[in-house]
Amino acid sequence: xxxxxxxxxxxxxxxxxxxxxxxxxxxxxxxxxxxxxxxxxxxxxxxxxxxxxxxxxxxxxxxxxxxxxxxxxxxxxxxxxxxxxxxxxxxxxxxxxxxxxxxxxxxxxxxxx
Amino acid sequence: xxxxxxxxxxxxxxxxxxxxxxxxxxxxxxxxxxxxxxxxxxxxxxxxxxxxxxxxxxxxxxxxxxxxxxxxxxxxxxxxxxxxxxxxxxxxxxxxxxxxxxxxxxxxxxxxxxx
Numbered sequence: 001x002x003x004x005x006x007x008x009x010x011x012x013x014x015x016x017x018x019x020x021x022x023x024x025x026x027x028x029x030x031x032x033x034x035x036x037x038x039x040x041x042x043x044x045x046x047x048x049x050x051x052x053x054x055x056x057x058x059x060x061x062x063x064x065x066x067x068x069x070x071x072x073x074x075x076x077x078x079x080x081x082x083x084x085x086x087x088x089x090x091x092x093x094x095x096x097x098x099x100x101x102x103x104x105x106x107x108x109x110x111x112x113x
Numbered sequence: 114x115x116x117x118x119x120x121x122x123x124x125x126x127x128x129x130x131x132x133x134x135x136x137x138x139x140x141x142x143x144x145x146x147x148x149x150x151x152x153x154x155x156x157x158x159x160x161x162x163x164x165x166x167x168x169x170x171x172x173x174x175x176x177x178x179x180x181x182x183x184x185x186x187x188x189x190x191x192x193x194x195x196x197x198x199x200x201x202x203x204x205x206x207x208x209x210x211x212x213x214x215x216x217x218x219x220x221x222x223x224x225x226x227x228x
Contacts, residue, residue: 042221043201043222043224044222045156045203045205045219046219047216047218050215050216091155091156093155095215097214097215098207098210099168100146100158100169100171101148101156101217102158104155106154
């Protein structure tokens, strides 16, 4: 069974700083997908970024980028020029094929003014 | 276009009662999944349906059941409610096939409190 581990329960940075959230996972699969989701206080889970395991190039979406290390089974999220609206719970998640998402425990990120 | 809609948004039940939660997927999406998120934890997979057929089931007791209707909307039913069923129940939809099959769009959830 796949597992996802987020070792940072909480993080706090100043606005405009760069922050990196950590995620490791365990799987015996070679083809899979990794995701970062954001859950603000409104509760709605919002997709931040997606990485396909067979692609070596790290995914980027505007201020959000990932560092995908397949051999180390590591998938960290970097947020550049952080904004107050980035304050939320961030969940790392794993998916094989089009099946279920396996989520980590989450990291609570606070951006301070 | 409307996103994934869930109802009700909040509800309170007592132990032993039954609850039905509803989800309408994004137009054109044929697959619906349900997740349970206990406070302070990541969501846990409950069910996945595609074209009205169950495609996957998580490690939940038989008190949990679901179905998908011809219009692709879905219901999650929980019988004999326990205090531990108190959680946010999230519904997500996807195209169900092709490149969009693994891109889930979530609704805002139904907050269930069991007293």
